């Protein structure tokens with residue numbers, strides 16, 4: 192058997208399949224998720240069930256979303272499959288997580304995410320922030336660094352602004368490549384995301400906030416006068432209280448929100 196075959200399944204690169212194969216790390220992840228019988232739990236990309244199985248043991252209700260048909264079918268046939276577990280075969284990036292909520296309860300979402308689509312998947316998940324109590328995701332360590340990066344650093348970008356707009360984020364576990372089969376080429380880390388309350392999120396339009404970030408960081412070496420020229424004049428930046436000679440990486444989250452809200456109020 193090659194390194195790519197794990198528990199009789201050949202890992203598919205296009206689905207970002209790197210299966211966890213280290214009991215100590217799996218234990219740490221389950222401890223971080225802290226599943227309780229009353230929780231409405233959701234796993235993205237259960238794969239061969241490395242995290243699914245211990246979480247099912249501790250809980251009463253787990254929904255999993257798996258894109259790979261073979262793996263979804265394998266889970267449905269698995270001995271731990273029972274009334275506690277619901278398998279959705281499909282793309283988590285198109286999944287309506289709000290459809291899993293009853294009686295205003297919140298979801299606890301987790302997963303060892305496919306690294307090839309982790310950023311768009313995170314952006315999709317942020318849209319459900321109001322329905323989520325917490326999320327725990329294994330990601331490329333570099334992505335985790337970008338999510339928690341502060342202004343004035345190279346890692347600070349659109350992902351930092353949008354993550355920190357929606358959530359309080361903290362790295363909780365570091366995971367080296369040898370804990371997976373096949374081993375990825377990069378280091379990994381688990382991040383904990385706790386959505387902020389709606390009243391802590393003051394952007395009038397998250398779509399505009401996202402557009403401002405896209406424009407600003409698209410040409411991150413340029414000054415804001417140039418990188419935001421499609422959206423604002425230098426005079427308008429001065430009116431908002433933004434120094435047009437700075438770069439995107441020098442702005443704080445609240446300054447990005449100020450810019451987006453000014454555009455919402457004045458240019459819609």
Ligand code: SAM
Nearest residue numbers: 206209210211236237238258259282283303305
């Ligand atoms: N949870 C397993 C583990 O830790 O061993 C597998 C993790 S593997 C890194 C990522 C999993 O996500 C795979 O099972 C893959 O098939 C699945 N996947 C990939 N893209 C997906 C998508 N868009 N929606 C849902 N699942 C996806």
